[in-house]
Every structure is written in structure tokens, then in C-alpha cells.
Amino acid sequence: MTDRVFETLGYAVADGVATVTLNRPERMNAFNAVMMAELLDVFDMTDADDAVRAVVVTGAGRAFCAGADLASGGETFDYEKRYGAPAQQPHRDGGGRVVLRIYRSLKPVIAAINGAAVGVGVTMQLPMDIRLASTEAKFGFVFARRGITPEAASSWFLPRLVGVSTALEWCCTGRVFSAQEALERGLVRSLHAPDELLPAAMALAREIADNAAPVSVAMARQMIWRMAGASHPMEAHRLDSRAIQSRGRSDDAKEGIEAFLQKRPAAFPQTVSRDLPDFFDWRSEPPFA
Numbered sequence: 001m002t003d004r005v006f007e008t009l010g011y012a013v014a015d016g017v018a019t020v021t022l023n024r025p026e027r028m029n030a031f032n033a034v035m036m037a038e039l040l041d042v043f044d045m046t047d048a049d050d051a052v053r054a055v056v057v058t059g060a061g062r063a064f065c066a067g068a069d070l071a072s073g074g075e076t077f078d079y080e081k082r083y084g085a086p087a088q089q090p091h092r093d094g095g096g097r098v099v100l101r102i103y104r105s106l107k108p109v110i111a112a113i114n115g116a117a118v119g120v121g122v123t124m125q126l127p128m129d130i131r132l133a134s135t136e137a138k139f140g141f142v143f144a145r146r147g148i149t150p151e152a153a154s155s156w157f158l159p160r161l162v163g164v165s166t167a168l169e170w171c172c173t174g175r176v177f178s179a180q181e182a183l184e185r186g187l188v189r190s191l192h193a194p195d196e197l198l199p200a201a202m203a204l205a206r207e208i209a210d211n212a213a214p215v216s217v218a219m220a221r222q223m224i225w226r227m228a229g230a231s232h233p234m235e236a237h238r239l240d241s242r243a244i245q246s247r248g249r250s251d252d253a254k255e256g257i258e259a260f261l262q263k264r265p266a267a268f269p270q271t272v273s274r275d276l277p278d279f280f281d282w283r284s285e286p287p288f289a
Contacts, residue, residue: 004045008035010060011042016053016209017202018046018107025061030069031120036094039124040101047106047283050271053209053217055105056201057128058112064137067119068095092288095120095152103127103153103225104285106218106272108208112201113137113188118176123150126157129221130204133188134197137179145174160228162186213252213268215275219243222282239280246277 004011010021020042022029046052059065102109102124111125113133118140125131141158143150150158150171158167166185170177182188192200208217223243227236247253252270259266276282 004041006038006042008032009038009042011045013049013052015206016051017205018049018052018055019202020046020055020057022057022059022065025059025063027069028063028066028116029059029061029121030066031095031124032069033094036098039098043101043105048273050214050273052107053212053214054205055107055109056112056198056205057109057125058198058201059114061115063115063121064111064113064117065121065124066116067121067142090289093151095123098124099127099152099154099157100285104283105221106276106282107214108205108217108221110201110205112197113179114194114197118142119146120152123152123154123157126152126154126161127225131188132190132192132197132201132204133179133182134194135179135191136194137182138176139179139182139187140174140176141170142174142176144172156229211266213256213266213270214272215250215252215268215270216247218272218276218282219247222280242279243277246279250275 006023008022008024010019010023012019020039022035024030024032024035043055046055105127108130109128111128111131113125113131115134115136116138117125118138119142122139122141141150141154154171158171162170162185179188179191183191190200223236223239227239230236250270252268252275255268256266
């Protein structure tokens with residue numbers, strides 16, 4: 001499943017890790033409709049491929065993603081003019097479609113933020129599970145400075161990651177800030193010298209790929225993200241109880257415990273494509289309207 005050629009992305013799978021590279025370096029990897037469609041496709045591919053146990057996303061060249069491609073000038077976000085969308089009919093935000101697809105990923109997603117990450121270039125990172133950044137990276141929720149509003153479901157994700165006050169400060173000022181500030185405010189997990197960033201992200205991905213049961217990882221990822229919006233911990237208790245009951249009788253659980261007792265690496269037999277339990281719809285998305 002690694003022979004697909006993309007127009008705006010690089011894609012490779014090695015030793016259980018898929019590397020997705022935003023690949024429009026001449027445009028600082030600016031986000032356009034083709035990149036949107038290809039990102040939707042690539043996360044369908046990683047979910048379907050049992051050889052993929054973790055995903056690393058990074059950028060080619062000096063940027064991660066400099067935001068939306070502004071080649072259409074002042075009409076960039078005028079969907080009525082660009083797409084003929086009637087004002088009374090909501091047009092789905094492309095960044096939001098990507099973010100919701102990443103949110104539904106059954107494989108953990110690690111961002112290796114190698115440079116500028118502005119607008120959708122930063123909001124697309126928010127549903128990624130772990131974010132590592134180059135010391136040279138820059139971030140900006142610049143929407144108010146462009147006369148628009150935050151997108152890509154960032155009004156849901158960003159306050160959950162950094163708190164309401166920081167989210168409001170960044171979105172209302174629209175200023176570009178340093179990787180150090182992103183680290184201090186909790187947006188990124190760690191900073192790395194530019195040539196050490198991708199190796200650090202790959203090492204983290206390898207730790208998951210080499211040691212964790214893929215079905216358990218898929219379930220844990222969805223449980224944690226979906227319960228972030230739960231109204232009461234009882235919702236998590238119900239889901240946790242079903243999950244541990246299901247996994248407790250699985251071949252993976254038997255193998256994991258036996259491997260631990262025998263002091264050897266585990267060889268988990270179950271796969272995400274075949275063995276997700278059916279008591280919960282792990283792949284579902286609510287309708288847009």
C-alpha cells in the first residue's frame with residue numbers, strides 16, 4: 001500500500017511507521033484543495049494498512065505548513081464566489097474535514113513540526129496526539145489578522161490542549177510566536193535541533209510500533225479523544241468497562257501477559273482491520289447537517 005503517488009504529499013512506510021510529508025516546498029507547503037483531498041486519502045490508507053502502527057507528519061523544506069494557499073487573493077475564503085455555494089447553505093471547511101479525519105484515526109499520529117506552522121498549518125496539528133517541534137519553528141493562529149475566524153475545529157481542540165485563556169490570547173492577537181512559547185504553553189511536547197527533530201519523532205513512533213498492541217492503541221486513542229467531550233466521567237466508565245472486558249479475553253492480552261512473565265518481546269496477533277470489537281463504532285463521524 002506504499003506505491004500511491006501524491007501531488008502534494010510524500011508517503012513512505014518503513015518498520016511499522018508511515019511518514020507523511022507535506023510536500024509543496026516552493027509554496028511553504030501551503031494548504032490547498034488538493035492537499036485536503038490527499039490528506040483525507042492518506043489517513044484512510046494508514047487506517048487500512050495493518051503494517052502501519054504509527055504515523056509521523058512533517059513538512060518538506062523550511063516550513064511545516066504556512067497556512068492556506070492565498071493564490072486567489074482576497075477571494076480565498078469567499079466560498080460563494082469560488083465554489084458557487086449559496087450563503088444559506090453552509091460550506092464545509094476543508095481544514096475541518098482533515099482535522100476530523102485525523103481525530104478518527106485508528107493509528108497514533110505524531111507531528112514533527114520542522115518550521116513555520118501558521119493558520120491551518122497549526123490547526124491541523126491539534127488532533128495529532130504528540131507534537132514535537134524544531135527550535136526554529138514558528139506558530140500563529142493568525143485568523144483575526146486576516147479578517148476571518150479560527151477554523152478546523154480549533155475552537156474545540158485548542159482550549160482542551162492549552163486552556164481557554166491561552167487559546168483566546170493566541171486567537172485574538174493573531175500574533176506569531178516562538179517554539180519556546182509553544183512548549184511553555186503546552187502546545188508541543190518537546191523542542192529539538194532541526195537535524196534531530198525527525199529522528200526524535202521516529203524514535204517515539206518506533207517505541208509504539210515495537211511494543212504496543214495495535215488494537216489496544218487504536219481503542220485507547222479513540223477512547224481518550226472522544227471522552228474529552230463527555231459530560232460526565234460515567235460515560236468514560238461505561239466505555240472503559242466494555243473495553244477492558246473485551247480486551248481482557250483477547251489473544252493479545254494472553255500474549256502480552258505471557259511475554260511479560262517470560263521476559264520476551266510480545267508478538268501481538270490481532271490487527272486493527274480485523275479485530276476491533278463491535279460494541280462501539282470506532283470509525284463513526286456525526287453528520288455535518
